[in-house]
Amino acid sequence: MATQKYKRIPGGVCGVTGVTAAGLHCGMKANNEPDLALVASEAECNTAAFYTTNRLQGAHISVFKNRLRISRNNAMALLVNAKVANCSTGEQGVRDSNVLCNRVAAQLGVPAEQTLHASTGVIGRRLPMDKITAALPALCAALSKSGGEDAARAIMTTDAAPKSLCIQIGSGKGAYRIGGMAKGAGMIHPNMATMLAFVFTDAAISARALNPIARRVMNKTFNCISVDNDMSPNDTFAVFANGLSRVRIGPGGAPVEEFEDALECLCAELSRQMVLYGEGVTKVVTIEVERARTPAQARTMAMAIADSQLVKTAIFGNDPNWGRILSAACSCGADIDPARATLTIDGQTVFARGEPVSYRRRIMQGKEVHIRLDADNGQASAQRWTGDLSIEYVKINAEYTT
Structure with a gap:
């Protein structure tokens, strides 16, 4: 695997400096399986995000876009629910997603516009707001450096296994990390219609510089997989950079080419895992x-x-x-x-x-x-x-x- 050229770090997204996560069961999945995930950063993250090209789009996508527009592409917290897609749910679906963002922001004490939400699951069902809102205090309190795997498991739907990974680039004062988690088992087809995938890095890079890099990586990884030739209406890929490693990407700092290669390696491995653990996949x-x-x-x-x-x-x-x-x-x-x-x-x-x-x-x-x-x-x-x-x-x- 291409990621072998980089040191693997345990913890998934939590392997990244300043990132904590949690996942718990709020009542949407059966058998007490985790169905609600939260990832938070100690510092603002410059963010690049991409979405499904399906004309039918989940309610969270307009909320995601609008909040990043208001915050000028900065984010500090991400809430993700599984089982219910909150798609084709009208204006109420958008209101519900905004309410959840605001509740999480209030719990964590971060700016509301820097709190994002994503959903995955069955189309045409509204979010069980009573269950989710009741679980938010416990979810926020559970944030820790050991919560990465719980979060990766919580965003699964029919995935056969969780998908998360963290790698370190360089060593000593020049080291920085990239960690990600993803879900996707069915309705997997490209042109930014593949899945939910969220990548965090402690490298310092502007949103303007990050965007074209993330787009190129997406086109060479997540947009190169197909499980069933069906396109989900909720797909979202986002990269968050909090800069806490103090390693700057670009002139005078770490090479842009190295950062892009590492991001591509991580996303390629997550993409491969999506196929490997896709619905009914045996090969x-x-x-x-x-x-x-x-x-x-x-x-x-x-x-x-x-x-x-x-x-x-x-x-x-x-x-x-x-x-x-x-x-x-x-x-x-x-x-x-x-x-x-x-x-x-x-x-x-x-x-x-x-x-x-x-x-x-x-x-x-x-x-x-x-x-x-x-x-x-x-x-x-x-x-x-x-x-x-x-x-x-x-x-x-x-x-x-x-």
């Missing part, structure tokens, strides 16, 4: 398209393969039906000539320049499947990650609200 699939005419065409072919239900079901069934992969790439509108293309699966070439190639080793049998398509038509490349499509996925989504 993680890496798709690489090489030598395409343009980057856009490389991405189109990679995503066509990742989104093909025929490809995903074949992978689930250990069926080396590679023709489905080739057909998906050649029917997506990209400029590819099968007579020049080469398809390799798990290191075995199965098709080259218009003809099948015999291979000896079994393919598509392991928990990790690697697909590489060489279009031989240019210099552009793209990578995507997806999972298989299992019987368990159908079962989960056939019974999601019942």
Whole structure:
């Protein structure tokens, strides 16, 4: 994994200087599972945030945007609830989200406009405000440096496992940390429609400088995964920088390129975990398209393969039906000539320049499947990650609200 080049720090988001977290059960999930999370920073965080491109959007997104606009992209606290999406709930949904932000701000003694809220869960259900507000005092009191894993677990819905990570870049006085947590198991599809993901860093960087870096990282990580080709209306990715390490990113400080690489490594690992622990996923699939005419065409072919239900079901069934992969790439509108293309699966070439190639080793049998398509038509490349499509996925989504 790419994060191996950096030192791993325990605690998830709480591995970052000045960040505390908590997660507890307030009554939305069954079996006393945590369903309400809170993350707070001792100092103001310069913030970059991105949202779903779905025209249907959860109530928290307008609240998130408006508060960051008022605060000039500064934040100190983030509340996240699971189980209830608070989407398609009208103006009341927006009011409820604002009320929760204000309640948390009052409890913590931080500016209301610097307190944010996000929701995930079933669309069309309003927040159980009585349960959430009753739990807020205990949640705020529970904030600690050991609460990162509880918070990561609290934001899960159908995720098979929590997803959190913290890494350290550099050492001594030049060290800084980046920690994140994410959730996402179904309705995973790109163009900032993937999940909830929140990353904190104690590096010092302005919101203006952070925004393009976070956008580039998002496009190379979270926007490169697909579980089921469905786009959630609540997806939010935000990066918060509180500067408490006193390590400045940029001229005279730590290299911007190093910071961006570390952020990309962390987000790539969280993205991979989303696929690994996606709904019903039994295999993680890496798709690489090489030598395409343009980057856009490389991405189109990679995503066509990742989104093909025929490809995903074949992978689930250990069926080396590679023709489905080739057909998906050649029917997506990209400029590819099968007579020049080469398809390799798990290191075995199965098709080259218009003809099948015999291979000896079994393919598509392991928990990790690697697909590489060489279009031989240019210099552009793209990578995507997806999972298989299992019987368990159908079962989960056939019974999601019942």
